[in-house]
Amino acid sequence: MDRKYLALNSALLFWLLALVAWCSGALFLTWLFAAVSLLSFGISLLLNQVKIMFKKSKTPEAGKPELILPPVPVIEKEPTATEKHGTTVIASDVRFEGNIVSGGHVYVHGTLIGNIDSKESLIKIMRGGQVEGNITCRELIVDGKVLGQCSSDVIEICENGQVTGTLAYRTLAVKKGGLFSGQAEVLPAVAEKTNVVGLMKESAPDPLDLVPLQKL
Known part of the structure; x- marks a missing residue:
């Protein structure tokens, strides 16, 4: 059972016992249970008022600066060829x-x-x-x-x-x-580059340029 409903449930319980005692003819128990029921009901109301006042007293802190993180720069990767x-x-x-x-x-x-x-x-x-x-x-x-x-x-x-x-x-x-x-x-060989201007490495003579048809 939740604590915040304990006093209210107790008031209802004692009120029910008071009705049972009234039906049984026990006047003393009737008045006793009725008084306890009213007391429990009063305590329940008092606790609710205290909770409401406590919530109102909790006000948000004013003037507190908010922490704002700077945006993270996105580094774009250079695509390959x-x-x-x-x-x-x-x-x-x-x-x-x-x-x-x-x-x-x-x-x-x-x-x-x-x-x-x-x-x-x-x-x-x-x-x-x-x-x-x-x-x-x-x-x-x-x-x-x-x-x-x-x-x-x-x-x-x-x-x-x-x-x-x-x-x-x-x-x-x-x-x-x-x-x-x-x-x-x-195809002719690719000429190799040299460090000397105007000097180019001589390439080997081209092999046979034409190969005759081959029958499958």
Whole structure:
């Protein structure tokens, strides 16, 4: 039982006992219980008045300064080159017709009818992917099928890769199981920079520029 209702409940209890004593014919007990009931009721009222006065005396402190924290500065992270350009992905259940020009990496899982131009990035034709068009990039990895002209510094044909067309490269790697049919051209070596003005390192003579067709 809550303490704040103890006096009121006691008053009701003694008043009930007074009624029982009145019905029983005990006048002395009736007056006794009635007096105790009135006393308990008076105490309950007095306690309520004291609580109300006590609450009124509790006033909020005036003039107390509030603590305001300064805003925390947000430091923006400089995005990387890959984050700036993003990555292009052709999903396995997508057939895309059109040309793609991207500054980031390109991954082809589905079918692409068109050219891909990503000179400074990686293009990877995933297993099950297919491209019908020309490809220009820094590094090309083929694990699917490509029909067209491919120009890249590094070209790698994986176990499931099939390339039909023309390759222009500086480094070529064909893994066991990979197939290539067409012409291959070796790009000229990049001239190395030197510290002496007007002096350039001589590059080695170009190897065979043209590779005849290979029958599958």
